[in-house]
Each structure stands twice: as structure tokens, then as C-alpha cells.
Amino acid sequence: MRVGIIGAGQLARMTLESASALGIDAVVLAETPNESAARTASQVRIGSPHDTVAIRALAAEVDVVTFDHELVDLELLSALESEGVVVWPSSRTLLNSVDKAAMRRLCERHALPGPIFVIIGASDRVDVADLGQLLGWPLVLKAARGGYDGRGVYIVDGPAEGARVIDELQAAGTGIVAEAKVDIVKELAVLVARRPGGETVIWPAVETAQIGGVCREVLLPGSVDPDLAERAEALARQIAEAVDLVGVMAVELFDTTERLLVNELAMRPHNSGHWTQDGSVTSQFENHLRAVLDLPLGSTSMTAPAVASVNIFGGPEGSPSLDDGMAGALAVPGAHVHLYGKETRPGRKLGHVTVTGEDAGTARRLAWSAAAALGTEVPREIGEQIR
């Protein structure tokens, strides 16, 4: 069994760890030999995810093509599919994570709850004041394609600022999704794995803390009540069927007290699921491989009552290096440190640390303490909570 992975970031790197354990041969397509997974893979091909020749060559040497990221060429993938190449998730499924407008239309078609939205094509003329009238100020403008980790998302306060952002995005050739800004009580994420034929497993819903559009921590059970978690998990199952998912998908959700709203979809292992490596019987990376190879999926049960996973970011200039911080981080009881093999740079995501335990509060404090030892600045709002 041989899998080709387009992209060589940390998701590919962690997928390779699972592939090694399962005895699965894996090849990664990296843009440069310095990328996270290119540093650990035994089989690396160099090429862009948009390079037809590179993608075709990769497809020719593997049983299934899958992905580390969503910056892919859907037309090329669709052409390969029609030639008989096995691509999972499929280009039709991927469309819903590559293109936020397609995702919102999907939600509408399946009556999935989301904020009110308006789709603005790359060359559509739009009256921004009318848009504000409809959605309310401030409103959210998102690049339909190409954004990630908070990039490509703008919260605008009035018509002048809105018009400027729309002009800029349209000039860059992208469509726009305008959404009503909702009052978020908390953010949740649900991870689901699905096999061709429909076998589906769902991990328990997690609470995530996003600061500046970037995921800082994942808590389980966090403050999510079981009823809400159950509704979130049911939504994830419904979406997995609607998009005919094969592989792992993350569904990011807003809890707005009245309603649970779909925020984003990712058709791959996801930051909100890194806790599964140490806190679940089967990790998201292993189940992604099992799903795309059409093998039975593994249990998504937790291995402990509580899990906290905290992202490691490069601190400001002069912060300790990862090497210097490692002893301090590993001295934290139960800290599972995962590093991505990247050079430290202020604000760069370098890894994560997961702690499991009896009690979410303790696991969270320990995980932050290990992340801080590795140079991660603790955001003020989180620091106050874990004090």
C-alpha cells in the first residue's frame, strides 16, 4: 500500500509517523527540501501542488493521492479522477474547503446552520451600504479562496472600509463571502473520519481558543456541555455525508447560545485534532490513512477523561530556542511534545504539546507550562484563566 501526499507541512510529517507504524509506504510532494515532512520522509519529490507534471508523476507511483493542505488545483485533480486516479478526499469534496462560497452554498442546500451571508463574485458590483443594511455592522468579509489561520478574513466597521477590502480582494481575483458577525460564546471543532462506502467515526467535540484567528489551545471536554457536543457531532456527521467525505474532516463551529453555526470546513487532519495522537485510541493521522486506503476505521474513544493541547509558537526575538527549552518542557509531568522540525521565527507555529489527565484544568495548566518553556507567549486572557 502506497500513499502520495501533496504538500509536506507538519500534517504530512505526522501522517508519515502513522504510516511508518502501519507499514504503509508514503511519498510526499514538497515545494522545497526544507519543509517539515520533507525533513523526515524517506521518499520526497520536489514540485508545486499546481505543477501538472509533478502531480501526474506522483499519482503514477502511488495507490492513492491525498493532501497536507488545501492549496490545490481542483481542475487538475478532477482531470486525474476522470482518468482513474484515486484521489481522496475527492475534488468535489475538497471544493467545500477550498472555496468558502461553495461551503456556504452547501450549508444552504442542506439547511446546515450558519451566519447570514452574501456571496460576491470577483467581478460583481456591490452596494456596500446595502450589504451593511442586510448583515449589520460590523460585518465579516472573507476571501473565498486562499485564506488560512485568520489570513483572508476581515472584520469591517462601515461602508468605506468595506468597499476598500472588497476592492482589494476583487483586484486580487478572488470572490468574497460576506457574513453577519455573530456573537460567539465559544468555538468548537469536531473531527470526523469517513471511508468510501460510508463507515464513519467521530471524535468527541473539542473547545478551541482562537486568538487573532489562530488556534492557541484545544480543550476536551473544556466547557462544552454534553448536549451541545452531541449536536455538534451530529452536524459533523451530516456534513460528512453531504460532501461524500473520504478521509478526515474538521468542522469548526461557533456556539452563539441560541444556535450552533458552521464556521469553516477542512478536508484533512486539522490542528483541532492533534490531541488525538495522545488522547484518543486512534489518531486523526492514522484514521485519515485508514480512510483513504479504504481500511476499517479505528476507535475514537478518549484514553483519559480530559485532554489539553496547546500550540507552540516562536516567541519574540531573544526567546529561548526550542533546543534550549526542551529540557524544561519535558520536565512537565505528562507533557507530550510534538515539534515540526521548523526553524524558530517569532509568531511561527512550531509544534504543539498535549497533556492528558483526570481533570481538564490541570491538563491545561501543564500543557501551557510546557509550551511556555519552549518560548510560547501565554496570551493574557488565557494566562488569567489558568493562574
Place this chain on the structure above:
Amino acid sequence: MRVGIIGAGQLARMTLESASALGIDAVVLAETPNESAARTASQVRIGSPHDTVAIRALAAEVDVVTFDHELVDLELLSALESEGVVVWPSSRTLLNSVDKAAMRRLCERHALPGPIFVIIGASDRVDVADLGQLLGWPLVLKAARGGYDGRGVYIVDGPAEGARVIDELQAAGTGIVAEAKVDIVKELAVLVARRPGGETVIWPAVETAQIGGVCREVLLPGSVDPDLAERAEALARQIAEAVDLVGVMAVELFDTTERLLVNELAMRPHNSGHWTQDGSVTSQFENHLRAVLDLPLGSTSMTAPAVASVNIFGGPEGSPSLDDGMAGALAVPGAHVHLYGKETRPGRKLGHVTVTGEDAGTARRLAWSAAAALGTEVPREIGEQIR
């Protein structure tokens, strides 16, 4: 942090999985590019563990040299140490696993319990009848160096057979350890990790089933009573100090009802510790890396009350291939399948499967069921017990 591993078998492969997670750079020295770890490593050097040039080149490019196996050149390692190369475990520690005569002398020096023994040098003359008089018939003859997985161990019934084995081994240039054959009630193993400076962690003692000198399953807690387990763990700690261990060591023990006897030592991650990947907070592979890099050691707590780990062996000609058996194995609830990337061959160790749970009997049945799906023949005596 950069580690060089001499040898590229499955132990190196699984160590690489942990190195990837910890962001540790690793290089393996393989004899051929087809070996287990050479198939997954991003950095492979080709060379024999006895090739001075290859070993020196490896040492020059890493922070610490460690091992996948014990078929190493102690004199070469000792020379490197005196030149300042960091080698863990050290050549002095390794001597006690490379050479069974040295290990027995160690036991004697430290009053560690073992069978009565006689050491016979490669050119010593010995009266085999006297030997039988002293140790009793049948007695056990072991090649002092070079044996593994039951190879190099002979149980002989009388003087004629004994003389023949001794002649053969001496002709091959190896010394011999002659031991009284003991009545084994069960076999145990204890895994310990120790850092330079002495920080030591010990995993709970396991029961192992050896059939034909080959480990077939590892059970935890198995039928080992807590008092016996505690004594075994104390012995392992004592030995780790006596050999000034740095890294992971496995201590294999015989329970003879009256006494717990030291059987073998291995100065590396060991088959009896594969359960730690899925059943312990920290795996033996991760703690081996942490120890040789002088980083704080991780918790050895179990993640479930019971664990069973069963080795996967190639079945007779015509057995299903691993690829064919994978769906059946992964359909077993909670089965963690680990394959080593080796071609199937009858009797060849190809992987292992670990199941954790509330109850050792259930975990054992499930683990055997997954191993059987992958072509492993269930030994009659075990089949009867799990029926």
C-alpha cells in the same frame, strides 16, 4: 539535536517515529537500503556496524551515537569514547548485553540472582561429565556472544551432546556460558530508562510468553502478582545502576517460584516493551531518545488497566499477505497494528499488535485475533488458553 543510530531494524524504525514527533534529527547506519528503518528514514548511511570508517563518519555528524542492536564492535566504540564521542549506552554498559559471560560475572559481583553457571573460554578444555555433575542434566549452553531470539542457546541432555555443542561453539571462536536449567514458572521482563546523572524510570513488569526461544506475546499485568512485579522492578533498578545505564534496558527474568532469576539483559528498546507505544504515557522509544540526549524522562504510567501485545510472524507458504490481512486486523476493536516494512517470509517477525483495555483476557484475545488476521499462526498452548 541530532542522533545517529547504528543499525536500521525495526527498533530504529520505531525510534525514528518518536524522533520525528520530538523534532529530533536522526540518521541511521544501515547495512542495506532495504532494512526496516532504511525504508522510512530521511537520512540513511550505508555501512556495517563493524566498519570503522562508516562509524567514525556517523559519529562526526551527530551529537550522540546509539544503537538498534548489539552486534557492535566494543573496541571501536571504546576508542571513539576516549576521543570524546558521546556513545550511549557506553561500551562498558553494552559489554553486559553483548557478552553473556560478562553479564553473569556482573550478576555475581553484585549478588544478583541467577542460575548457577560456569564460564568456558573459547579455548578452555572442559570435562563435560564434571559440568553435568555440577549443574545437573539437562544443562543449558549459551554462546557468550552473537546469539539472539533463541539462537545460540542449546539445551543438552548428556555429556556426548554437550561435548559436541561445546566443540562447535569453540570452533566458531566463541566462549560459552553453561547454566543449570531452571524450572520456569513464568517469564517476566522489566524495562528501565536511565539518564546520565542517574534519573531512572521503570515501566511495570510484564509477563512474556517465549516459545522456542522467541517472544510471542507480552501481557500486562498478566498473571504476575504485584509483590513479584515489585521485586522484578527493584532488580532492574539495581542492574541499571550497576551497569551505569544510559538509555533503555530490558531485563528478562525467570520466575522459578523460589526465586526470581536474571536471564538476559538488552541495552536498548526491546520487544518486551513494544506495548509502551500504546499502553504507556511515554513509549520506550521516546524515553530512549530522551535518555541518550540527557533530557528529562517521561512518565511510565499505563494508559489503561491492561495491555496485551502479540508479535506478528509470517505464516507458512500460502498464508495471506500483510496487505490482504490488514482489513481484518484493523477491524478488531482497539487493535494497534505496527508493521516493520519487511517482506513476508515464514517465521519472520513482521510486526506486532497491541490492544489496551479494562481486562487482560479480553485484550489478549483481541490482539491474537488481529495477529492471526495478518497470517500469524496461534501456538497451540496459547490457542487453548484464549479459547
